Amino acid sequence: MSDIILEMKDILKIYPNGIVANEHINLSLKKGEIHALLGENGAGKSTLMKVLFGIEIPEEGEIILKGKRVYIKSPHEAIANGIGMVHQHFMLVPSLTAAENIILGVEPRKFGLFTNMEKAIEVADNIAKMYNFDIDVRAKVETLPVGIKQKVEILKALYRGAEILILDEPTAVLTPQETEELFIQLNKLKEKGHTIIFISHKLDEIKLICDRLTIMRNGKNKGTYKTEDVTTEEISRLMVGRDVFLEFDKEKANPKKTVLKVRDVSVKNKLGNLKVNNISFDIREGEILGIAGVEGNGQNELVDILTGLNENYTGNVLIFNKEAKELGIKGIRDLKVSHIPEDRMTYGCAKDMDILQNVFSNQYGDEKYSSKYLLKSKAMETRAEELIDEFLIKCNSFKQSVGMLSGGNIQKVVVAREFSVGPKIIVANQPTRGIDVGAAEFIRKKIIEFRDQGCAVLLVSADLNEVFELSDRLAVMYKGEFSGVFTNVEELTEEELGKYMLGLKKDEKLEGIIYE
Amino acid sequence: MSKTSKLNILRTALSIIIALAISFIIIYFISEEPFRAINKMILGPLRSRRIFGNVIELMIPLIFTGVGVCIMFSASQFNLGAEGSFHIGGLVGAMAALWIPLPSFIHPLVAILLGGIAGAIFTFIPALLKIKTSSSELVSSLMLNYIALSFGNYILSYFLKDPKAGAPASYLIPNTARLSILINDTSIHTGLIIAILVTIFGYIFLYKSKTGYEIRVAGQNEQFARYSGINIVKVILISQLLGGFIAGIGGSVQLLGMYRRFSWIVLLGYGWDAVIVTTLAKKNPLYVPISAFFLAYIRIGADIMSRTTDVSPEIVSITQGVIIILIVAEQFLSKYRHKIITKEAKSLLDTEGVE
């Protein structure tokens, strides 16, 4: 078959800790197709792609590119072979600018020696415009929110002109509009004859854009299908090995007294730009306030203020009637406020420490787990095992380093830790990012359970389904302000919401955001 | 998992062997009598009880500075002030011994405690500078060590100096303050017991206590620690105060156990060596005595070799260097290690068969 561009044959990958991540996997790609790779968290998708990109060396198996066997031992060789990859956890240099990251390794030169910076910025800017990505290529990567970092990663791979492009969960952090834009570009690439491997947990996206799909489970290939030949239900069944029920009922909220009161809050970033502009809202016990919006419109800054990470703001934040600034991070956490951070690798975990040490960072001081000075190891171990079971964290044992878990499983560690304190307020920023369908529904159910027990929830999510499904009230953030508030989420349509998200519509009264 | 820990031990052992082998090759080329030299270096320390005692005596100060540095490095506070703390600890220990008359037993304890406090104050300076001015503790502690030395020389010349002693040295340390000998025919003193206690304390503190946990989390990812509600300022302060305290104790123990007068007019180097000890021990206080013992052993061995043959003791620096490089090099032996694991995992796969 001449239209097969790449074949991976009998790939066996065993990690140094003995985990068999790929168990004799076969995968073949046709030239000019978009091929989806799906499977639960920890199924081995990222690993298989890392093998293809030369980051991991397989124990057995071969890679055949255009009919010739190739040995890819480093990303450098992968790139030389026309393979590009967008990583699930970004591989960007934080202290460099977006432009520098995009051109890194293939810089335009001045006098054949120095990087031509003006040229670099121009090149990066052009390519960003070409793909309709709205980013400031002069900004340092460390200052960028994850959504933008993701775009920089995508541009970096596209700039290298990959013939085969691997995208490991590129849409996890994108908004629907951005995803749509990306898909247009991917289709263009496909028309030009590029081949794309697309990893995602969002089945509707896969149905929308992919020609074929391969399902992985427990490190094995469970079959390759034409997208139109399988239904979403079938895909879920193949992935999980049993039927998955995605629907569940949510009772009407029964909110009680206000526990989080935000008044006239504004904050500027380091460059002096106003990121949150005079925002006020209330959340009561037993309700979920969703915040929708295109990433970068002040959601993260707002979350940082509520959780005590940023104290350089004006206005008032009252948590159980106490001023947040006076409480500090620890004080806020002591009031049982949980925080699922947007950037799990920076704030959410210590990747070189084991699971156990990661799930107790917010509660080791609890008398269940420590006396005045010493930790109670036994109790901690028992609890860690319970959490691993409850949150379906795929691992060897609680002694496994978090950095050695799959992306979705790292997220589960973060969620398990934040949910296990018996929270009274949850500030959840993209809680199910990167998590497979089954586990995501589990987490959403948990959030509703907490709500029904009287917990107040602030949910920031780029996943519109999630926002619709969970929110009792919904606010839209645009340019640091609320552009709309909806108290009857059931009646709201996606189109309508989209207009507020893009700033086409603005509601000046914002009724129902504050309780008197 | 025990298989991997066995492999870790194998790795360390093998790096030591390779390092020694390299040293031997060098000795072979530079020495007139290479085999005698190597023999002296390897077996010399075992020749007599007294010489083996020297190894233990050298191990004791290394344990103190090693445990101290373990604590600071676990917090990712690269404070190299253990050297200065040790020096000041010895100085203050001597001052306390000379100036505060106390009955025996109590006397050394008070002197050691004061030495520890002085050591803590010393490492506190870079910590404070870091918190107040975000200056790197690495640089400031490095510089401060020389201030510690000069300060010690000043106190010695103006307040402690015994004019009757030939070289610059203090008055005789009173017997009430000196640490008694623990093992006959050697100079191994009761400081060994304190060193063991400090090791156990260091381990429990770092790995079993709440504060130790905070220190390690902050050392691994400071932003995660802050987000979790851990007080970063507290971590920076406590780790360095405690590290300096332990190094300071080490200084006074060394002085009261091994010296009749305070006569340190140069830095003794136990603080620098502690970085090697800590690296070998992988920042775990429990392994500090072992790595301190090893370092002491090759130092004494090299010393004997240089005194009895034509090889200079600097050869040990090469051995040390190679060992450190091999141990720090993650990739060393990883191929072999991976092979074993792959084989194991595959045999499991085969027996499991289909799901």
Ligand SMILES: Nc1ncnc2c1ncn2[C@@H]1O[C@H](COP(=O)(O)OP(=O)(O)OP(=O)(O)O)[C@@H](O)[C@H]1O
């Ligand atoms: N560096 C590593 N060292 C050891 N084990 C690892 C490492 N990376 C991944 N694993 C293990 O390999 C398995 C497969 O992980 P992989 O990252 O390929 O999953 P994935 O399918 O991409 O999952 P996700 O959807 O969560 O991203 C997991 O069980 C994980 O624990």
Ligand SMILES: [Mg+2]
């Ligand atoms: Mg993955």
